[in-house]
Amino acid sequence: MGSGPLADALVSCLAPRASELAAPALVLVLAGSAADLDPRFDEHLAALAQNGGGRAVVITEADEIAAEALVGDTRRTREEVLRHWPHRTARLATSGVLLNRISVGASTLLGHEPMLVRRVQACSRGAAGLSAGAVAEAVLALLHPRNTYCVGQELRVDGGLGLHWIAPAASISTLPSHRTVPSDPARSSDPARVLVLGASSGIGAAIATAWAARGAEVILAARREKELGEQLDQIRAAGGSGQLYSVDLGTPGAARAVVEHAWEELGPIGGLVHAAGVFALTSRDEPTRATLDRCMSINFLPYAEAAQTLWERWRGTGTSGSIVGISSVGGSRAMVPHLQAYGTSKAAMDHFTRTMALTMAAQGSRINTVAPGLIRTRLANAVDETFLQSWLARIPMGRPGTTTEIVPLASYLLSSRSQSVTGQVIALDGGFSLPNLPSVQLHRRTSA
Template identity: 30%
Template sequence: MNVFKLFDLTGKVALITGGGRGLGKQIAEAFAEAGCDIIVCSRKIENCQETADMLKEKGIKTIAIACDVTSKVDIENAVNRAIAEFGKIDILVNNSGATWGASVEDMPEEAWDKVMNVNVKGTFMMSQKVGNHMIQNGSGKIINISSVAGIKAEPPEVLDAIGYSTSKAAIIHFTKDLARKWAQDGVYVNSIAPGFFPTKMTNALLDQKSDEIISRVPLKRIGDENMLKGIALYLASTASDFVTGQIIAVDGGATL
């Protein structure tokens, strides 16, 4: 097979949570350029609609759906609508996320619950719903967005958000466990663990601590809007057909 064909997503359908902005939007753009139809969903429909409109202008078949990933009803409605309009879902990107900056001593219980519900429960429920569809079809690619914060413990002067770090560590094991369970069904499950990228979630932290953060990265920079696209496309495409249960850090070497 021609090497470029290995990365071709023509005829595929991807559902991307949190696809209205940041890393999710970048992944949606990459998939669209590879020929994929795109469903973007998140709690804020306005952001998703902007992304969908941008992709439509490029000739991509796409829709935006409002979906709170902590709501089973929202997930069922979103997935059912996606399948009704596109006929299938080949690729799922679990990108919706929440964080809360606070010391362990001061972390409110409700903040812990919010982060866990979005990052862990939401990933589980969306994977369960879409995964059942993929199992019926005998194939599928699931990409969970974790974080290097789930791989290594940062000092408080770099990142003080124990709920976020713990939730992302949970996603890492969830990815491995689910990959083991569903390999026999033709469903691949992998995770991308980004380092620091400029997003709405990280901008305030980067404004305050960018020098400290960059000093700890061997490549001496943070990520940009293109650095996740290649690995996301690889994990979504035929190119990764012998890869499952893997956690790939895209972090400039910060976890070395």
């Protein structure tokens, strides 16, 4: 685990909840006064690989803080660990070791000077401060037994510091009126009512089912009424509570209407998940504008419309909530030709998340995005087998993910446990987005 006040506090937080962690697992605190690298860490990682895999999390300061707070051997130690981070995580993933990173904000828990802590708080639009409880919840999310498709990712528990908010000119001695992070986020209240757009199948249905099992009332919205009804029947049969709205989210204003109608009919909505999506390649058979309109009208515009509508409701009632968008690695990677319409719509989701996070943060609301890679859904099942094998060759874990592997991290981001996390885009792709060349069979050309 490491040494220092944060490491000690994490042990106290995690020990009673050890049953919630995947095993075997390693956690290394490499931040502040605990920035001495355990020389056995690499040995432990190698042992995990030799024994069939496991989990590992490294906790560091956010880059913005490390540049000023760390000097000498401490800085060199951190740089040594992170220098080859993408390549190391990709290599370990091929052996079943899932290594991820948590970046934290400034705190006296890490031995940071009070003036640095105040400067960081002045640059963070979201929840200020850092608690061991918030970091422990992030560790629990990454080491969740079913979070098995997340590798090489950075989860920033920093109140939105990484969004590069241009704060109004003010004296550093005057702190902004931010929320502070609860010492025990697990005891804060989760959304009691959650709206899921695109809930008739796939990732949306899986998240809705999970939140119904947690006791939330789930509102299922999608175009396919028959499938929605089947999902709702399953939720109710398991003892959950839910309602459904059959709606074509591609119709302008439809997402806003669903939010407003559900709020008035059922009561305040504390959480939103946008999982509706359409996949389309731009081709000569369809005008580029038509393909772009189709992708934007389903993938992005309902997300923005619903988020803005909920934000207006929360602001008007003095409440707050949490939003999670389901994007795609196609929003940040140009994977195949003719993906420009689909990729642009997903990239729009990602950047909307970052900018909306700044808009919502001062009143305590949060928004984050999960960007899945190849996931076994109805859309993925339609992929050509040759292309599927080529894609798998670029994934260090060597397999597609499942909808159940998306649920733990998406649920963490939607819940009160992630109150210091906002504006994040986190890939769940088995390592696809890491630097990784596929293994190919080279054939020597011979003369006749």
